[in-house]
Amino acid sequence: MIMINVGIIGCGSIGVKRHIAEYEENENVKLVAFCDPVIERAEAQQKIYGGDSYESYKDLLMDSNVDAVSVCTPNYMHAEISIAALEAGKHVLCEKPMGVAMDEMDRMIEAERKSGKQLMVGHNQRLIKEHQVARDYINEGRLGKIYSFRTAFGHPGPEDWSVDGKDSWFFKKDEAVMGAMGDLGVHKADLMRYLLGEEVLDVGGFISKEAKEFSDVDDNAVCILRTESNIVGTLQASWSFYGEEDNSTVIYGEKGVLSLLADSEHSFIFTGRDGEVVKENYGGIQTNDEAGQKKKSLVMDAFITALVNEERVPVTAEDAKKSVEIILNALESDRTKKIITGE
Incomplete structure (x- = not known):
């Protein structure tokens, strides 16, 4: 069975109640890393699921054990983190809205193209x-x-x-x-x-x-x-x-x-x-x-299914x-x- 090691960037309500909860039920996922600037929130998830906890998303992206990340942060950070994750060789599932300006979304699309990885946006x-x-x-x-x-x-x-x-x-x-x-x-x-x-x-x-x-x-x-x-x-x-x-x-x-x-x-x-x-x-x-x-929400399952089957994600960045x-x-x-x- 193919396993995708997933890291969560942002352990607030969306990250915990939707992303983590649905990944945990997916047989092809192992939750291996959690990040939040309020480090106690990341540590709380680590105690439940194991893996590592981080205060900085940059440190999580250096974790070679992470195959893909969910970006569950405030809107203004979606582009910055998604681009950094793609450049670090991670697949990305980004919460909506994808970005807050046209130019930064263009940079996200270009980062995906260069990375050879996939960027999906969470439209359920x-x-x-x-x-x-x-x-x-x-x-x-x-x-x-x-x-x-x-x-x-x-x-x-x-x-x-x-x-x-x-x-x-x-x-x-x-x-x-x-x-x-x-x-x-x-x-x-x-x-x-x-x-x-x-x-x-x-x-x-x-x-x-x-x-x-x-x-x-x-x-x-x-x-x-x-x-x-x-x-x-x-x-x-x-x-x-x-x-x-x-x-x-x-x-x-x-x-x-x-x-x-x-x-x-x-x-x-x-x-x-x-x-x-x-x-x-x-x-x-x-x-x-x-x-x-x-x-x-079906979003996490759709993201993982695409990665496991090496198919295009159903909600692309261009879309x-x-x-x-x-x-x-x-x-x-x-x-x-x-x-x-x-x-």
Whole structure:
């Protein structure tokens, strides 16, 4: 059996509750190294799983026993650490958003190319069955021409989930750079590109900071998107849904409507114009609440499967960069009060 020795860079909530928890269940993974600037957090994981603990990511990257790393740090460090890891000969799974600026994402892509290793970005939305079946429906023409969509991702915010609560890096402009848009909006941007199979050209963003008085970053956004084939839709990202989490997407076509993660009983609903109705429950998606945490994100398994089988990772850096670009354009649109138009 092929074993991949994995190191975790960043032992906060995302690193522990998602990456470590899912790697630990993967028979092809051995957790061998843990890093966090709060060294006690790394040492706590070392006591559970063995291996080594580090305060500096640079020291972990010098560990020849590490084959691959997960980068679970504040957003502004994603590019710096991922590039260093690739240059050190490690495969990389980087949390989203891939980066916070176009030039640094270009450097990440170039570092991967030169290294001969793989860089994957942790977009889980495209991996769940509801969204994969929906993509098949669209590709098979069961919706006909797609006219419009609406997609949303909203919950109460990361303060009750992050290990640092309201003091978390999520709310600090110099560390997160983007708030709800980088945390949630980029997931939905990636999803719509995946489902529709085309790029977003025009972006209008309406973005605010009203819900978190202790935060430096955006917490609410509604964006208008137009794709290559003139599909228009809305994307909403919010840290102010103080109730049930919303992770829904609805797609409208000439032959019917797809409703994804929008119904409490059926996570997949197709309503055909001809009267056909398909209702399924494929299990839904991972959430931040206790029940939702028990579901796998599927990201870690997909990353390891690609490495073991020597296949291309399912969410490449080139692909993930385009999803971040939508979010950056939305932020620029809000700043300039103009529609940002792509090529």
